[in-house]
Amino acid sequence: MPIELLVQALLNGFALALVYVLVALGLTLIFSILEIINFAHGEFYMLGGYATYFGFALFGLPYFPTLLLAIVVVGLAGVVAERLIFRHLRGKTLNAFIVSLGLLWVLQSAAQLSFGVLDKSVPSAFSGIIRAGGIIISVERFVVVLAAVGLIAVLYAFLQWSRVGRAMRAVAQDADGAALQGVNIEFVSMLGFAIGCALAGAAGGLLAPVFAVSPPMGALPVVKAFIIIIVGGMGSLPGAVLGGLLLGTVEGIGSLFFGSAAVNVLGFLMVIAVLLVRPRGLFGVA
Amino acid sequence: MLPSPALRRALTGYGLLAVASLGLPLVTRDSYYVDVATTILMNLVLTMSLRLEMSTGQLNMAHISFLGIGAYASTLLVMRGGYSFWVTLWLAGLAAAAFAVPIGSLALRVTGPYYFLISFAFSEVVRLIFNNFFVGWFGGPSGLVQIPKPDPLRLPGVELTFVSKVELYYLMAVLLLLAAAVLVRVDYSRFGLLANAIRQGDLLAETLGVWVFRYKLTAFVLGSFMAGLAGAFFAHSHQVLHSSDFGLEPMVLLVVFTVIGGTGSVWGPVVGTVTLTIVSEFMREFHYYEILLYGGVLILAMLLVPEGLISVPGRLARLWRRRPGAETMGVGVAP
Numbered sequence: 001m002p003i004e005l006l007v008q009a010l011l012n013g014f015a016l017a018l019v020y021v022l023v024a025l026g027l028t029l030i031f032s033i034l035e036i037i038n039f040a041h042g043e044f045y046m047l048g049g050y051a052t053y054f055g056f057a058l059f060g061l062p063y064f065p066t067l068l069l070a071i072v073v074v075g076l077a078g079v080v081a082e083r084l085i086f087r088h089l090r091g092k093t094l095n096a097f098i099v100s101l102g103l104l105w106v107l108q109s110a111a112q113l114s115f116g117v118l119d120k121s122v123p124s125a126f127s128g129i130i131r132a133g134g135i136i137i138s139v140e141r142f143v144v145v146l147a148a149v150g151l152i153a154v155l156y157a158f159l160q161w162s163r164v165g166r167a168m169r170a171v172a173q174d175a176d177g178a179a180l181q182g183v184n185i186e187f188v189s190m191l192g193f194a195i196g197c198a199l200a201g202a203a204g205g206l207l208a209p210v211f212a213v214s215p216p217m218g219a220l221p222v223v224k225a226f227i228i229i230i231v232g233g234m235g236s237l238p239g240a241v242l243g244g245l246l247l248g249t250v251e252g253i254g255s256l257f258f259g260s261a262a263v264n265v266l267g268f269l270m271v272i273a274v275l276l277v278r279p280r281g282l283f284g285v286a
Numbered sequence: 287m288l289p290s291p292a293l294r295r296a297l298t299g300y301g302l303l304a305v306a307s308l309g310l311p312l313v314t315r316d317s318y319y320v321d322v323a324t325t326i327l328m329n330l331v332l333t334m335s336l337r338l339e340m341s342t343g344q345l346n347m348a349h350i351s352f353l354g355i356g357a358y359a360s361t362l363l364v365m366r367g368g369y370s371f372w373v374t375l376w377l378a379g380l381a382a383a384a385f386a387v388p389i390g391s392l393a394l395r396v397t398g399p400y401y402f403l404i405s406f407a408f409s410e411v412v413r414l415i416f417n418n419f420f421v422g423w424f425g426g427p428s429g430l431v432q433i434p435k436p437d438p439l440r441l442p443g444v445e446l447t448f449v450s451k452v453e454l455y456y457l458m459a460v461l462l463l464l465a466a467a468v469l470v471r472v473d474y475s476r477f478g479l480l481a482n483a484i485r486q487g488d489l490l491a492e493t494l495g496v497w498v499f500r501y502k503l504t505a506f507v508l509g510s511f512m513a514g515l516a517g518a519f520f521a522h523s524h525q526v527l528h529s530s531d532f533g534l535e536p537m538v539l540l541v542v543f544t545v546i547g548g549t550g551s552v553w554g555p556v557v558g559t560v561t562l563t564i565v566s567e568f569m570r571e572f573h574y575y576e577i578l579l580y581g582g583v584l585i586l587a588m589l590l591v592p593e594g595l596i597s598v599p600g601r602l603a604r605l606w607r608r609r610p611g612a613e614t615m616g617v618g619v620a621p
Contacts, residue, residue: 102584261418
């Protein structure tokens with residue numbers, strides 16, 4: 001097999017996987033702060049997609065300001081969801097699961113009722129291709145990758161060095177301990193939830209021109225995000241990035257040899273294989 | 287000697303279930319109601335057995351896969367092997383249990399959210415296998431059709447047929463009552479007590495000498511056996527199988543029924559399944575708003591009664607006893 005084909009497949013796998021890493025980072029951030037698995041996370045991705053559709057395709061705003069707008073709007077939606085619902089469910093994983101399912105149905109059917117069931121296509125913001133050797137990548141995918149990497153870097157810097165980011169990590173480690181040190185838990189969990197949702201919104205905005213926008217569009221990325229965070233270890237940010245790269249590798253190379261159904265099975269088999277060797281995921285802590 | 291209050295409650299509950307399920311066709315034989323009731327009874331086997339697994343603190347998102355394994359096993363044994371439904375019914379349960387042993391042994395090494403997610407991964411693998419692999423056996427994306435109904439059962443003196451909806455309903459009712467008898471018996475046994483202990487603190491239980499893994503695996507295998515039985519009924523009453531019958535959506539409904547009903551009691555899933563099925567049948571009136579309202583109901587129910595609907599009478603009774611001016615104020619009020 002020519003090496004170009006292999007590199008091309010890997011690049012294609014990575015480009016999507018990096019966006020799914022954004023979704024996964026949001027999920028894992030919310031999990032580490034509130035100890036809940038938000039099944040409605042894909043619906044915030046969907047909201048990001050629609051925000052981009054309205055701003056960019058309908059009102060003709062430039063692409064990057066639209067993306068920023070999508071991030072802010074979805075972040076605010078996250079604030080509302082956390083204040084109204086999820087703050088009452090800290091640590092109640094099972095109840096939060098049912099509630100997030102309810103929220104998933106509410107948001108999805110609200111989107112259907114207000115935006116219609118049909119797919120809305122968003123025009124490409126960038127055209128053209130880049131050639132390097134025998135490898136071809138569209139400018140659009142290249143921008144998606146750059147933006148995703150940029151957002152991951154900003155998130156990392158924020159959590160690592162900012163005061164609020166450190167408070168967030170403290171709450172993730174031990175909420176009671178953090179509260180005793182004067183960390184405002186309510187504020188941190190609100191902000192954490194909002195940032196998690198905003199990341200999903202950004203992912204939706206980035207992929208809106210690549211795929212079409214539709215009410216059930218959040219289902220696929222959220223399943224991919226689940227695979228990524230189990231492989232990487234729940235609550236671990238480096239784990240999510242590594243899990244995403246692994247998933248991209250497996251799906252990219254797998255798509256050279258198998259059909260799409262078998263590639264989906266490969267992702268789940270990877271999950272099972274990793275958990276057999278490292279039950280908490282690659283970077284997970286007990 | 288009078289039976290203990292716990293035993294009395296168990297017998298009363300079981301009696302009510304038996305009277306309600308066996309008596310329904312005497313009240314109505316309308317095919318719509320009988321259809322809905324049959325689905326409720328089949329879901330009761332699934333939610334009650336799911337609750338058995340949850341009583342050890344594990345939410346198994348692959349429960350629906352064992353319904354599928356039972357359904358496909360029974361269908362293939364009947365259609366390819368020429369066996370009678372009355373044999374394959376039990377073989378379907380055994381097949382599900384046989385798959386449950388290795389899957390459970392692997393998955394139960396992890397707990398909490400990790401178990402939730404790994405069991406979800408297993409269920410997707412099983413569903414994708416039904417949908418895309420061994421197409422000659424499982425029918426691929428188009429599924430299996432023309433599955434025969436259960437063959438007549440020849441008992442000494444009588445021959446029972448299972449063709450009409452009411453006849454199939456009675457078959458399901460008997461299966462449910464068998465399964466419920468086992469599950470209620472287990473719940474009020476040493477096993478039930480230990481399962482509760484494991485849920486409340488598995489490390490503590492382990493230090494007290496409880497072989498936690500064995501109890502979790504036993505619950506998992508027993509629960510899967512029952513799902514497999516239900517699967518055989520599902521296949522031969524619907525007569526059509528498709529991989530999406532065993533996907534995330536029906537699984538999520540089972541969890542919703544169980545948790546909204548309440549996992550603290552063996553009767554929680556019964557309350558949840560019956561109530562929510564009736565609620566969703568009423569909500570069909572609202573057409574486009576059906577799913578929106580249903581989602582809203584779930585959110586409100588979980589925020590208002592986090593312990594499930596089964597906890598409502600107890601809560602009301604406590605409120606009643608604590609009402610201002612109550613004679614027993616402060617006496618015998620359990621926290």
